[in-house]
Amino acid sequence: MSACEKLLLLYTGGTIGMQQSADGLAPASGFEARVRAQQAQAGDLHLPNWCFRELLPPIDSANMSQSNWLAMVAAIRTGIEQDGCDGVLVLQGTDTLAYSAAALSFLLLGLPVPVVLTGAMLPAGAEGSDAWANLFGAMQALHQGTAQGVQVYFNGALMHGARVSKLQSDAFDAFTVLPRQRVAERATQLPDAINYRVQRQPVNIAVLPFYPGIQASHVSALLNSGVQALLLECYGSGTGPSDNAELLATLKAAHERGVVLAAISQCPQGHVEFGVYAAGSQLRNAGLISAGGMTREAALGKLFCLLGAGLPPAEVEHWFALDLCGERAE
Structure with missing residues (x-):
C-alpha cells in the first residue's frame, strides 16, 4: 500500500452534491468550488493534492447505466495516464453505489492505483449531513495508503468494492459487507x-x-x-x-x-x-x-x-x- 499524493476526484452527481429545485433535490454542477471552500474552512485535514473532474450531466444514481460506468473508466484512465494521479475517489449517489463499485472492480482489473467510491445520505450543507465526513474521510484514507483495487468508504469504514451492498435507505451506515461463503479457485493470472x-x-x-x-x-x-x-x-x-x-x-x-x-x-x-x-x-x-x-x-x-x-x-x-x-x- 502506498500513500496517494495526487488524487483524481471524479464527481458523477448523487445526493452528496444535490441542491434543492422546484421538484425536490436534484443533481447539480459546481461541486468543486464547494469542496475547496469546505476544505479551506476545515483547516488542516492532511489531504492529498487533488484535481477535479465532473461527468456531465451529473446524474441521480437511480439513472446509472452501463454507459456511465464506461465513462467513469475512461475518466479514470485519463486521470492516471495523462494527469499523473496515483489514486481515485469517485463521488456518486448511494442507490446504485454498490453496483458501480462492483462493476468498476472488474472493469479496472490490473489498474495499478487504488479507487474508492463514496457518497452521502444527506446533501453537503444539509444539517447533520454525512457528506463532508465521507468525502474527506475517503480522501484521508487514500492519503494514508490503501490497497490496490476498488473499495467503498462510508460511515468511517472501507469495504471491498465487489462485496458491499446497500442494506438501508435512511441510515448513515447504509452499506455493509455481509458474511457469505466465498470459496472458489483464484485465477492465477488474468487474461x-x-x-x-x-x-x-x-x-x-x-x-x-x-x-x-x-x-x-x-x-x-x-x-x-x-x-x-x-x-x-x-x-x-x-x-x-x-x-x-x-x-x-x-x-x-x-x-x-x-x-x-x-x-x-x-x-x-x-x-x-x-x-x-x-x-x-x-x-x-x-x-x-x-x-x-x-x-x-x-x-x-x-x-x-x-x-x-x-x-x-x-x-x-x-x-x-x-x-x-x-x-x-x-
Missing part, C-alpha cells in the same frame, strides 16, 4: 482480454428472481428479448421450480444457443451450491453456473466485464467461476 485497458461495449443482461408461481412463459419472454446473459436469483442454496419441465427446457434451450445463465442466492447471507438439493442439480443440468456467494451487484458487474470484452459464452463461464479480485474467496 489480457479483461485488463482495464480493454475497451468494453454495452451488453444486454437481465436479472430475474424465482418466486412461487413463476411460469416458463415469463422466463421465455425475457430470454427471447435478445439478452446475452440472465442472472437468476434462486432460492436458498440454488434451487428453483424443478418440477416445471417447460421452464427447465426453456433454460436449457437458451443455454444451448449461447445465453449465459448464472445463479445467485436470494438470501442476504446465502450462497449457491447446486448439489445440496436435487432441485439445484436440475438447474445446473439446464446450464446454470454458480455465482457461489457473490452478491447480485458483483455477479452483474462481472458478467458485464466479461461479456463487454467480447468473450464467447464458454470463456465467460470459465472466468465467471474463478475468483478474479476477491469477490469469490477470502
Whole structure:
C-alpha cells in the first residue's frame, strides 16, 4: 500500500452534491468550488493534492447505466495516464453505489492505483449531513495508503468494492459487507482480454428472481428479448421450480444457443451450491453456473466485464467461476 499524493476526484452527481429545485433535490454542477471552500474552512485535514473532474450531466444514481460506468473508466484512465494521479475517489449517489463499485472492480482489473467510491445520505450543507465526513474521510484514507483495487468508504469504514451492498435507505451506515461463503479457485493470472485497458461495449443482461408461481412463459419472454446473459436469483442454496419441465427446457434451450445463465442466492447471507438439493442439480443440468456467494451487484458487474470484452459464452463461464479480485474467496 502506498500513500496517494495526487488524487483524481471524479464527481458523477448523487445526493452528496444535490441542491434543492422546484421538484425536490436534484443533481447539480459546481461541486468543486464547494469542496475547496469546505476544505479551506476545515483547516488542516492532511489531504492529498487533488484535481477535479465532473461527468456531465451529473446524474441521480437511480439513472446509472452501463454507459456511465464506461465513462467513469475512461475518466479514470485519463486521470492516471495523462494527469499523473496515483489514486481515485469517485463521488456518486448511494442507490446504485454498490453496483458501480462492483462493476468498476472488474472493469479496472490490473489498474495499478487504488479507487474508492463514496457518497452521502444527506446533501453537503444539509444539517447533520454525512457528506463532508465521507468525502474527506475517503480522501484521508487514500492519503494514508490503501490497497490496490476498488473499495467503498462510508460511515468511517472501507469495504471491498465487489462485496458491499446497500442494506438501508435512511441510515448513515447504509452499506455493509455481509458474511457469505466465498470459496472458489483464484485465477492465477488474468487474461489480457479483461485488463482495464480493454475497451468494453454495452451488453444486454437481465436479472430475474424465482418466486412461487413463476411460469416458463415469463422466463421465455425475457430470454427471447435478445439478452446475452440472465442472472437468476434462486432460492436458498440454488434451487428453483424443478418440477416445471417447460421452464427447465426453456433454460436449457437458451443455454444451448449461447445465453449465459448464472445463479445467485436470494438470501442476504446465502450462497449457491447446486448439489445440496436435487432441485439445484436440475438447474445446473439446464446450464446454470454458480455465482457461489457473490452478491447480485458483483455477479452483474462481472458478467458485464466479461461479456463487454467480447468473450464467447464458454470463456465467460470459465472466468465467471474463478475468483478474479476477491469477490469469490477470502
